[in-house]
Amino acid sequence: MEKTAIDSTMATSAAQQAGMPRLHKVIFAMLLVFLVALPFLVYPVFAMKVMCFALFAAAFNLLLGFGGLLSFGHAAYFGGASYVAAHAAKVWGLTPELAVLCGTVAAGVLGLAIGFLAIRRQGIYFAMVTLAFAQMVYFFSLQAPFTGGEDGIQSVPRGDLFGLFSLEDNVALYFFVLAVTFAGILFLYRIVHSPFGQVLKAIRENEPRAISLGYNVTRYKLMVFVLSATFAGLAGALKSQVFQLSSLTDVHWAMSGEVVLMTLLGGMGTIFGPLVGAAIIVTMQNYLATFGAWVTVIQGVIFVIGVLLFREGIVGVISRWIKRPL
Amino acid sequence: QDINVKLGVLNDRSGTYADLSGEGSAVATRMAVEDFGAAEKGMNVEVISADHQNKPDVGSNIARQWYDVDGVNAIVDVPTSSVALAVADITADANGVLLDSGAGSTSLTREQCQPTTVHWTYDTAALANGTGGAVTNAGGKKWFFLTADYAFGHSLEENTMAVVKDNGGEVVGNVRHPFPSQDFSSFLLQAQGSGADVIGLANAGGDTVNAIKQASEFGITQAGQSLAALLMFVTDVHSLGAETAQGLNLTEAFYWDQNDATRAWSARFEEQMGAKPTMVHAGAYSATMAYLAAVEELGSAEDGRAIVAKMREMDIDDPLFGKVTVRGDGRAIHDMYLFEVKKPDESEGEWDLYNQISTISGEDAFLPMLEECDFSKK
Amino acid sequence: MSNESLLTVKDLNGWYGESHVLHGIDFEVQRGEVVTLLGRNGAGKTSTLLGVMGILPRRTGSVRYIGRETIDMQPRQIARAGIAICPEERGIFSSLNVEENLMLPPRIADGGLSVERIFDLFPNLKERRRSQGTKLSGGEQQMLAIARILRTGAQLLLLDEPTEGLAPVIVQQIGRTIAALKNEGFTIVLVEQNFRFAASVADRHYIVEQGKVIDMIPNAELEANSEKLQTYLGV
Amino acid sequence: MFELLGIPPQVLLGQLLLGLINGSFYAVLSLGLAVIFGLLNIINFAHGALYMAAAFVAWMLLEYLGIGYWPALILAPLIVGAFGVLLERTMLSRLYHLDHLYGLLLTFGLALIIQGLFRNYYGISGLPYQIPEALSGGRNLGFMFLPNYRAWVVVASILVCFGTWFMIEKTRLGAYLRAATENPTLVGAFGINVPLMIMLTYGFGVALAGFAGVLAAPIYSVNPNMGADLIIVVFAVVVIGGMGSIMGAILTGYMLGLIEGLTRVFYPEGSAVVIFVIMAIVLLIKPEGLFGRTA
Amino acid sequence: MSIVLEATGLTKEFKGFVAVKDVNLKVEEGTIHALIGPNGAGKTTCFNLLTKFLKPTRGRIVFEGRDITRMEPADIAKLGMVRSFQISAVFPDLSVLQNVRVALQRRRGESFDFWRSEKSLSQYDDIACGYIEEVGLTEFLHHRAAELSYGRKRALEIAATLALEPQMLLLDEPMAGMAQEDVERISALIRQVAKNRTILMVEHNLSVVADLSDKITVLARGEILAEGDYAAVSTAPEVIEAYIGAEYE
Ligand SMILES: Nc1ncnc2c1ncn2[C@@H]1O[C@H](COP(=O)(O)OP(=O)(O)OP(=O)(O)O)[C@@H](O)[C@H]1O
Ligand SMILES: Nc1ncnc2c1ncn2[C@@H]1O[C@H](COP(=O)(O)OP(=O)(O)OP(=O)(O)O)[C@@H](O)[C@H]1O
Ligand SMILES: [Mg+2]
Ligand SMILES: [Mg+2]
Helix, strand or coil: CCHHHHHHHHHHHHHHHCCCCHHHHHHHHHHHHHHHHHHHCCCHHHHHHHHHHHHHHHHHHHHHHHCCCCCCCCHHHHHHHHHHHHHHHHCCCCCHHHHHHHHHHHHHHHHHHHHHHHCCCCHHHHHHHHHHHHHHHHHHHHHCHHHCHHHCECCCCCCEECCCEECCCHHHHHHHHHHHHHHHHHHHHHHHCCHHHHHHHHHHHCHHHHHHCCCCHHHHHHHHHHHHHHHHHHHHHHHHHHHCCECHHHHCHHHHHHHHHHHHHHCCCCCCHHHHHHHHHHHHHHHHHHHHHHHHHHHHHHHHHHHHHCCCCHHHHHHHHCCCCC | CCEEEEEEEEECCCCCCCCCCHHHHHHHHHHHHHHHCCCCCCEEEEEEEEECCCCHHHHHHHHHHHHHHHCCCEEEECCCHHHHHHHHHHHHHHCCEEEECCCCCHHHHCCCCCCCEEECCCCHHHHHHHHHHHHHHCCCCEEEEEEECCHHHHHHHHHHHHHHHHCCCEEEEEEEECCCCCCCHHHHHHHHHCCCCEEEEECCHHHHHHHHHHHHHCCCCCCCCEEEECCCCHHHHHHHCHHHHCCCEEEECCCCCCCHHHHHHHHHHHHHHCCCCCHHHHHHHHHHHHHHHHHHHHCCCCCHHHHHHHHHHCCEEECCCEEEEECCCCEEECCEEEEEECCCCCCCCCCCCEEEEEEECHHHHCCCCCHHHCHHHC | CCCCEEEEEEEEEEEECCEEEEEEEEEEEECCCEEEEEECCCCCHHHHHHHHHCCCCEEEEEEEECCEECCCCCHHHHHHHCEEEECCCCCCCCCCEHHHHHHCCCCCCCCCCCHHHHHHHCHHHHHCCCCEHHHCCHHHHHHHHHHHHHCCCCCEEEEECCCCCCCHHHHHHHHHHHHHHHHCCCEEEEECCCHHHHHHHCCEEEEEECCEEEEEEEHHHCHHHHHHHHHHHCC | CCCCCCCCHHHHHHHHHHHHHHHHHHHHHHHHHHHHHHHHCCCCCCHHHHHHHHHHHHHHHHHHHCCCHHHHHHHHHHHHHHHHHHHHHHCHHHHCCCCCHHHHHHHHHHHHHHHHHHHHHHCCCCECCCCCHHHCCEEECCCCEEEHHHHHHHHHHHHHHHHHHHHHHCCHHHHHHHHHHHCHHHHHHCCCCHHHHHHHHHHHHHHHHHHHHHHHCCCCCECCCCCCCHHHHHHHHHHHHCCCCHHHHHHHHHHHHHHHHHHHHHCHHHHHCHHHHHHHHHHHHCCCCCCCCCC | CCEEEEEEEEEEEECCEEEEEEEEEEEECCCEEEEECCCCCCHHHHHHHHCCCCCCCEEEEEECCEECCCCCHHHHHHHCEEECCCCCCCCCCCEHHHHHHHHHHHHCCCCCCCCCCHHHHHHHHHHHHHHHHHCCCHHHCCCEHHHCCHHHHHHHHHHHHHHCCCCEEEEECCCCCCCHHHHHHHHHHHHHHHHHCEEEEECCCHHHHHHHCCEEEEEECCEEEEEECHHHHHHCHHHHHHHHCCCCC
16 A cells, blocks of 8 residues: 555665765766856856856755755855955955955855854744845945945956966856856755755754754754855855956845745755756846846746746756656 | 948846836937948948846846857947946957947046947036036025935035035035935935025936925925936936926936927837937937947948047037037037926927026036046057 | 434545555444544544545545535535544644634534533633643643534534543543533544543444454444454554 | 934924834835735735836826726725735645745746836836825924825825734634634635635735835836835835734834834935844844744 | 752743742652653643753753753753653654664764765664664655654654663653554563663553553642652542542543
């Protein structure tokens, strides 16, 4: 009588046991091949944008999909890092990798500060506390002199990687961005599938029980929050190098909303969902830009159809079809 | 031989500035291509357009892609100063041309001037000189500013304050409101309490419209204070209605009902867009005409610096803007006009909104050129 | 006791998503009877009750209540027809206080207990009536879950382990309550692990195993069937 | 420069009154949002768009059918509410078994569509809608000039808010609504028509947004973006008030208006961010919001 | 025998309602100590206080000679005092194996290792399977916990708790909702694990209490009503009146 149930769950958990499942290895490999070819197929800057957002969404998904924490203020880390990296590259004249590192660290520190205060709140209250702090970061970015207000920090130099290789060329920069984002995404994957990730999942499912087992839940949540903020920052810092610009858009709440959309559209709690979601939304913004006044309508229709057809997000639905976690 | 030209109209098509620029600017640009007779002159001109959503990163991404991939030669319109500044940089890198009509920042031809930028229609200094100067001279000596709290608002406020002081006026206060805001009653009350003669609105679009609407509701104007809308387009006035907007002073570079040429052109525009053109639309048209003329003379659209240099040399007699010269820093110099909004009983149609009060010559309207930005000498 | 069959379940099949948990349940309940479903953990007792109530995600077969087929009805229609459930997980609402929880299910017919009687039966509830529902102790929540369906006037009560977590005094009280309800003409289907309790209140026992009813033992014949019971239930 | 230090008490009084008026809008809007969130657990991102739509409907009623402000005050919310019911039936209702975030995604998409359509047909710069004859003008209160229409806004919002509060908190309906949020299956099994209730509640919440939209039409520019950024602030109000607390949403709405009003006097730039500062403080000190119940 | 856990003057008030009033409790090492009492007597609240899920209004708690009155719940568990919950507490979306492994992982103390591979967890599989075997869930090893029936969830919870090998176990109604045969099996299990640790247990199933416990404390209305072994307690008239009931056979 319980055959079917056993079969399907056996399959999934058996797959979970052997490290990264074959399927995922294959997908990552195909993705890498595709990405290496990509700058020769589409405009590299666009491709880099997709990757930055994919990393951003993946970082966000670590928190939402695997930590069960909805942050509505991730723009603060994304945008904050982008400002710091831009400033580091432009004003301090740091090399790109150091500028990106500065931005990333700054986001992590900011995440630690905000997370420390927010993490004791639950559910939607947590979301709103993070939003509140993000709005303050926005306000700060609007008022502070070094961020350049509306104009943002423009004309950020791309510089030379390690002081050696020029990233002026789009394709050169592309491979730098590819290396960083791909490594970032793999690392996020590892986090999800680490022993730490397992505890995280347990906490998400039954917090009092996890406490009673002796887990310091608050510290785990803070940890995952900081990790997520740090990777969001990495994405933001990269973006500032790609566009040579860092602006209020990146710290605005709409950006926090956008990353939620990407994650949901792709499928939260899946590995590949956020990547797909980010690719779709960025592509949409890019190619719909020429549709003029209809852009928002088309975008809206896509969201609505997306939700109605792919209720658990695109990858979520596919994953259910093939009965494998993706 | 054929000259291929590709123009990209990059502006706000869904946000606050969608009506005053948006699709209308693309229409105006196409009209310019047609009126220029490009096809007959052996020029293949293609016009594409995109929405920059008022975001510098979106705008610069599109601009880059246009230059790098799509072979665009010039970018037209680009309202929203932050985006315009980003696009100006990219344009210089790509040796394209930025024909800016919609943006207001004076930085485009000053702090961040570029040899490939032409700033056509207006800027905050011209607005300040126009409205600020005229209102102060007409006796509005004490000013209170309601300023949108972002770069554009600040610069408009700063420019106007200078003009007011130059003309013997004084500034009795200012308040910076978040952008965008819905409710201005509180700020208006502060303005009222300040004892100013004039409330200067250093904001734009919906903010200005709401502020004016509410000023009338709170009886500010009836109580003797007057409003000066420092940046207002004919579409904004139309949306307010003459009833509410009557008596307002404002500065524009263009009004559809100025002369036969403007009326004829505006009628054609209205056929396509269903509304009268703003000065931004007119600017997109005129700048494109001038650009195409320069391209025709050079015989190629490839070298942006050369084209802009050529534009600087030309004497332009534009159907919409009259005599125009492009200065060494890329600033287009032409007359600006001070208008007053008609009373409802004077108005003969929904778009019959302005009385022209005076003309401000280009030299008086725009700031003098900065030495280091004079690219004609380089 | 009349002989009209109040509830007739025939070949009830039920699924949770993909997994098929009820494999043709058959049983019937006469008006005024107390009938238990006994079985091991996971046998499908709860699922059977959910199936009768129409809450099971997917079900097929036949569930007739007073001669009416309910298999295609919504839970709320089934409730309106006169069936009420006291769920296993109790289902106390945390956003309502005790009194609101108690008053929540609408009256669907006359003949329910009055609030005073309910408070007589469960004095704890009266004392804590202004408390938030989920702040009650486990046992108090159980009482509340039973109490609130007594008010509604439903004729057929489905009680899923009503004595779980209750102190022996209260269990005895619930036993008396069930007897009283029976006297007043209520019909009860009881799922129980507490075999001794079941034996003290029920008329008949159905044995459920692996999603099927495999046997029926009248209460009077329990003694005689103790060997069977040993194999079925380990008691 | 303007002297902030010696603000005379009358001016302050005037500012507080203005704050209360703005608070009226927040109160009605957050009430609608709270009702929807309370029952469907969905952050109705289309709230601002529907508020805007109602203002447009009022304008259209006048422009195309010659129906004036007073009938529109009833009709427009009804129309928008009916539209809400339609949305709920055809779309939202398919998502209830999912994470509630998907409802957010859907309503966000709907908001984009609604705003986009209005923008395409009516442009961005807005349409004029006059204050009704009976309420034009105003009276001088000594410390400020109070337009009659604004006074009406306060009265109307108070009536609507407290009427709604009474209906939800003081009748059985409210208990059903709250219970259905927690466990719709069980409430259904008690014989209550949960889907119908949810549908009507959504419609009602939307109608409240519509009501605020019509109230706003004569004083704010009727334009497609008028509700765009509202949702986030209004939702903050709901959270500060305490989720699930109707009274909390109402009172916090008024309170926020007041606080924002004061900020506009003392630190105008900060008036957009003050709500978030308050929200952070409130949630850090009193996690369940000012009027919320503990979970 | 020494006292492992001692609470003195333990009191908890909820907004004016006193759920636990001045309770003095001593649990001796190596015993099974039962806490019984009518519903709402404050047993679960006591558990919550002892494990610091609630902060006591007054009183002092000493565990193995250490004052734990101000500690955090997770730290209590690390000291070796682990509780189960009255309403079953498993991780629904994890498999049975993973549920137990999560507990083992904590015991081994590696916790923030987000850089390590999941493979490092398979070292626990054997131990985990052992505990799962003990509670009779081997055939459900890879089932999601959510799919288990109620009684099996309880069994799983106990397995995970045992996996922590705690010094002291606090079990809140471990038998609630269990089928009779499971009751016997779990009883045996508890007796077995009690050999080298201390157990404090809340239970309404009197035969289990009678069978297992060395000492019983009866709580009523937040106060201690009686204390002693089963024979003494079960015949005390006040206990019969408040808890056992006259009809209990
Ligand atoms: N939500 C669910 N999803 C999947 N399977 C389920 C679900 N609920 C129950 N099951 C499975 O259905 C079967 C019957 O479960 P049910 O809860 O009806 O048993 P029960 O007889 O009430 O047991 P218990 O005495 O433990 O309460 C079990 O195998 C269980 O694992
Ligand atoms: N957080 C709380 N707020 C208010 N009252 C509470 C709270 N927790 C428990 N109570 C009350 O305290 C009393 C004791 O509850 P507790 O859960 O400790 O009882 P118990 O002895 O475990 O009962 P049971 O055997 O029914 O589980 C109950 O009356 C309950 O309503
Ligand atoms: Mg059951
Ligand atoms: Mg208890």
